Amino acid sequence: MIGQIQLRGMTWSDPRGYDPLVAASTSFRELYPDVDIVWDKRSLQGFESTPVEELASIYDLIIIDHPHVGAVVEKNCLLPIDRLAPEDTLAQLFAETVGKSYPSYFYKGHQWALPVDAACQVQALRPDLLTEPVTRFNDVIAQAKNGRVVWPLRSPHVLMSFFTLLANQGAPFPVTQQSQIDFNAARNVISTMQTLAALVDPACFDMDPIAALDALAEGDQFALCPLVYLYAPYGRIGYRPHRIAFHDMPSLGTSGPFGSALGGTGIAVSSETKHPEICTKFALWVASANIQRGLYSENNGQPANAVAWSDPLVNAPVGELYNNTRMTHEAAWLRPRHAGYMAFQEEGSQVLLDALTGKTGPDAAISALQQRFEESFCA
Known part of the structure; x- marks a missing residue:
């Protein structure tokens, strides 16, 4: 039976993004029988590029990626979660977050979303074909020479790999205006990426994760x-x-699995919703430890709550992957989030693709990245 309050949510189409929210909405209706939440979904590419302000005029609840935060604050299309959420509840969620997932949605004095999914770039392998994970990027190159490596290079993931390897060398990409890219570190990263790109199947250039x-x-x-x-x-x-x-993740630098580009998702409330209180309640409920370690993870979800990540019952069905990647997630690097960043993310990806396919050289690519990053603050 459809409730008296009908809410619409937008997420992304992968089972990881859709299934746990549908399950959570069904359980939430048991607590609030007059509330019905229906979820729509868009592709991963659409999730990474669609302006949030376009969605906020249609949907009450939106799953967002943290690099969008600067733009949504400028457009005033989301409701600050801290406006209606109890301070002690938010403090608990902050304490329970994995890595920088919670603060990634904090911008200009407000919390704009709550993390429900934590992710960063890690290493994936077939345990039946490779018995041990590799620890150094030289080992990756060795595997690639034998045709054993696949690597997603479709925009924006080529840029994410660049970010990850740059930060892993101790020279993270700038996040503020008038900050310089470390030229030598960037040249080394591009050289490494060129070597690997030349060894993998060209189909990788069209692959997302x-x-x-x-x-x-x-x-x-x-x-x-x-x-x-x-x-x-x-x-x-x-x-x-x-x-x-x-x-x-395998390390290019000397500090271990440090600096992976943070991903994941957060749940946000539209500033145009007619039901901000119940939307906030749902967001807090989905982000809570009990839901994250229970029905969220049980329904293809990938929790952001550290209580869930540490739970043996959450780790066992997925091969201990939360335990096995925890260090990388805790040491992940937070991308820029200013209003012009999303356009730069697309442009920067193309600059790197041109470098990896031989259309431009590393020095020219670094200069272009620096110029376009500076220009992104004036967009």
């Missing part, structure tokens, strides 16, 4: 994906023909 993980799981050609966003459902037996194991 889902496509790369499918290629890893469905045949016996590939054994390793060195940098890919964590996708917990692939750790379940039966989700794909072969189970994938996830581990901490």
Whole structure:
């Protein structure tokens, strides 16, 4: 029976993004019988690029990516979660977050979303084909020379790999205006990426993480994906023909699995909703430890709550992937979030693709990245 209050939510189409929210909405209706939440979904590419302000005029609840935060604050299209949420509840969620997931949605004095999904670039492998994770990027190159590596290079993931490897060397990409890219570190990263790109199947240039993980799981050609966003459902037996194991990222620098580009998602409330109180209640409920470690993770969800990440019952069905990638997530790097960043993310990805395909040289690519990043603050 449809409730008296009908809410619309927008998420992304992968089971990881859709299934847990549908399950949570069904359970939430048991607590609030007059509330009915219906979820629509868009593709991963649409999730990464669609302006949130377009969605906020239609939907009450929106799953967002933290780099959108600067733009949504400028457009005033989301309701600050802290306006209606109890301060002590928010403090508890902050204390329970994995890595920088919670603060990634804090911008200009307000909390604009609550993390419900934590992710960063980690290592994925086929445990039946590769018995141990690799620890150094030289080992990745060695595997690639044997045709065993798949690597998602479709925009924006080529830029995410650049970000990850740059930060891993101790020279993270700038996040503020008039900050300079470390030229020598960036040149080394691009050189490493060029070496690997020349060894992998050209089809990688059209792959996002889902496509790369499918290629890893469905045949016996590939054994390793060195940098890919964590996708917990692939750790379940039966989700794909072969189970994938996830581990901490391989290191290019000397500090271990440090600096992976943070991903994940948060749940936000539209500033145009007619039901801000109940939307906030639902957001807090979905982000809570009990829901994250229970029905959320049980329904293909990938929780952001550290209580869930530490729970043996959450880890066991997915091959201990939360335990095995925890260090990388805790040491992840937070991307820029200013209003012009999303356009730069697209432009920067193309700059790197041109460098990896030989259309431009590393020095020219670094200069272009620096120029376009500066211009993004004036957009």
